[in-house]
Amino acid sequence: MKIAVAKGDGIGPEIMEAVIGIFDAAKLPLEYQYVDMGKWVFDKGFSIGMTPEAKEAIEKLGILFKGPMETPKGKGVKSVNVTARKTWNTYANDRKFQTLSGVDTVFSKAGINIDLTIVRENIEDTYGGIEHMLTQDVAIARRFITRGGSEQVIRYAFEMAQKKGARRVTCGHKANIMKLTDGLFLEVFNEIAKEYPNLKSDDIIVDDLCMKLVSRPDLFDVIVLTNLQGDIVSDLCAGLVGGLGFAPSSNIGDHISIFEAVHGTAPDIAGKNIANPTSLLLSGLNMLRHLGMMEKAVMIENALLYTLESGVHTGDFGDKSIPSVNTTVFAQTIIDNFGKQPIQNPKPSLPDFNFVPTNSAITKNPMLLSSKNEAHKIVGADFFIETTLQPNELAAVAIKQEKDQLKLVTISNRGTQVWPTGSVFTNLVNQYRIRFETEATTPLTQSDVLDLYTELSKDFRISSVEILSMWGDKKAYSLAQGQ
Numbered sequence: 001m002k003i004a005v006a007k008g009d010g011i012g013p014e015i016m017e018a019v020i021g022i023f024d025a026a027k028l029p030l031e032y033q034y035v036d037m038g039k040w041v042f043d044k045g046f047s048i049g050m051t052p053e054a055k056e057a058i059e060k061l062g063i064l065f066k067g068p069m070e071t072p073k074g075k076g077v078k079s080v081n082v083t084a085r086k087t088w089n090t091y092a093n094d095r096k097f098q099t100l101s102g103v104d105t106v107f108s109k110a111g112i113n114i115d116l117t118i119v120r121e122n123i124e125d126t127y128g129g130i131e132h133m134l135t136q137d138v139a140i141a142r143r144f145i146t147r148g149g150s151e152q153v154i155r156y157a158f159e160m161a162q163k164k165g166a167r168r169v170t171c172g173h174k175a176n177i178m179k180l181t182d183g184l185f186l187e188v189f190n191e192i193a194k195e196y197p198n199l200k201s202d203d204i205i206v207d208d209l210c211m212k213l214v215s216r217p218d219l220f221d222v223i224v225l226t227n228l229q230g231d232i233v234s235d236l237c238a239g240l241v242g243g244l245g246f247a248p249s250s251n252i253g254d255h256i257s258i259f260e261a262v263h264g265t266a267p268d269i270a271g272k273n274i275a276n277p278t279s280l281l282l283s284g285l286n287m288l289r290h291l292g293m294m295e296k297a298v299m300i301e302n303a304l305l306y307t308l309e310s311g312v313h314t315g316d317f318g319d320k321s322i323p324s325v326n327t328t329v330f331a332q333t334i335i336d337n338f339g340k341q342p343i344q345n346p347k348p349s350l351p352d353f354n355f356v357p358t359n360s361a362i363t364k365n366p367m368l369l370s371s372k373n374e375a376h377k378i379v380g381a382d383f384f385i386e387t388t389l390q391p392n393e394l395a396a397v398a399i400k401q402e403k404d405q406l407k408l409v410t411i412s413n414r415g416t417q418v419w420p421t422g423s424v425f426t427n428l429v430n431q432y433r434i435r436f437e438t439e440a441t442t443p444l445t446q447s448d449v450l451d452l453y454t455e456l457s458k459d460f461r462i463s464s465v466e467i468l469s470m471w472g473d474k475k476a477y478s479l480a481q482g483q
């Protein structure tokens with residue numbers, strides 16, 4: 001079996017060499033095709049941070065094992081790590097966090113065992129990076145949550161939870177505030193949960209989740225979240241079990257999957273042969289399971305756990321009274337411990353979750369279509385305009401554009417209603433949203449919205465327009481705060 005390997009930048013090549021050395025010693029039936037990705041590839045003029053040959057090899061082989069990579073700063077280029085995850089639709093970021101003997105934490109000292117998996121949506125949310133300045137003072141980001149994207153990641157979480165015999169699947173969200181975006185994610189979670197009646201499923205508001213994770217982490221098992229919330233919560237969980245160095249990460253897609261360390265390139269220690277290869281090794285073990293090499297994965301993991309509990313450590317963790325070893329010695333100790341079983345650490349389970357990727361050849365971009373098919377109508381529009389007028393002055397100008405049954409219904413600033421009612425204490429920026437809605441039963445057309453745009457543009461600089469829709473009898477837009 002052949003996989004693509006990208007060594008990465010900074011400590012990447014050192015920890016990759018250590019991990020491949022362990023794999024070779026375990027006589028894995030793996031061949032490696034090294035591909036060119038990372039900062040030095042950006043520096044050579046490849047704007048996405050990888051060569052066309054690397055892209056072709058990864059798309060052909062379907063598995064990328066990668067070290068951390070640096071994104072050059074101030075050159076306007078996007079992170080190659082994020083580009084890879086998004087381009088190849090690795091929709092589920094699966095990160096497992098467990099108490100490890102030899103890695104002391106507040107919880108391990110208190111006898112509280114942690115065994116958590118965070119599944120983070122990996123493509124959507126504000127990570128679309130679709131951002132605009134509406135005025136010189138106001139920046140906005142678009143947050144995409146889609147039914148199809150949510151279905152992919154949530155179904156993965158339930159499948160994984162079922163196969164690993166999880167106690168509970170929890171959806172973390174902020175649907176109390178973001179009723180449409182997080183609301184959609186939660187709706188899809190509740191729909192999919194019904195297909196897994198044997199699994200306990202529930203949901204929790206993300207701030208409450210954070211509080212409970214730091215006080216009772218043992219209560220949770222599998223948690224699924226949207227991208228940004230999942231990003232933050234998964235690093236919080238890394239802290240619970242001793243830091244980023246002990247948290248493996250898999251980016252799972254239907255056709256291509258990426259296995260990588262979660263930490264960065266650690267430029268402060270690069271080239272010194274002192275970096276800890278554990279995170280990359282654990283991610284590599286996830287990859288072996290993904291490829292069905294269960295026995296070898298368990299054998300190597302046992303050796304790693306035995307090594308950790310015997311007190312052998314690199315400089316970044318462990319008992320400071322025991323001298324640390326370098327990367328090469330740490331890796332060699334793991335090899336020397338092949339065949340040994342950990343005594344205090346929980347033994348890795350066999351078989352573990354084995355995700356079966358779809359191997360069919362792809363010729364067209366897959367379209368994630370929903371089965372929902374309700375009648376659509378346009379009922380109004382939000383115009384985002386730049387002005388320093390006071391709310392009443394602005395309303396007086398905008399109201400002149402009301403016609404037939406198209407009425408000005410609300411004006412808000414930073415999402416808070418300031419007209420027809422509001423408070424003089426609300427601070428303003430030079431960017432308002434003015435909302436027109438129709439009172440007529442006949443829906444508006446796109447031309448009606450364009451006509452209104454043309455009229456309003458005579459008085460204001462319009463920075464953006466959002467169509468107000470209804471599907472069936474459901475309004476597909478949120479109210480302003482205070483409306």
Ligand code: NAI
Pocket residue numbers: 011015067068069070071081245260261262263264265266267268269274275276277279316
């Ligand atoms: P970092 O994770 O590289 O370093 C943070 C601290 O942790 C440093 O003190 C470092 O020495 C230490 N550290 C990290 N990994 C270690 C290891 N394996 N063994 C021992 N100590 C370790 O984070 P930082 O400094 O914020 O980022 C450095 C670069 O890495 C940036 O260019 C960033 O863009 C990139 N990065 C890449 C990621 C990826 O490829 N997935 C993820 C995060 C950052």
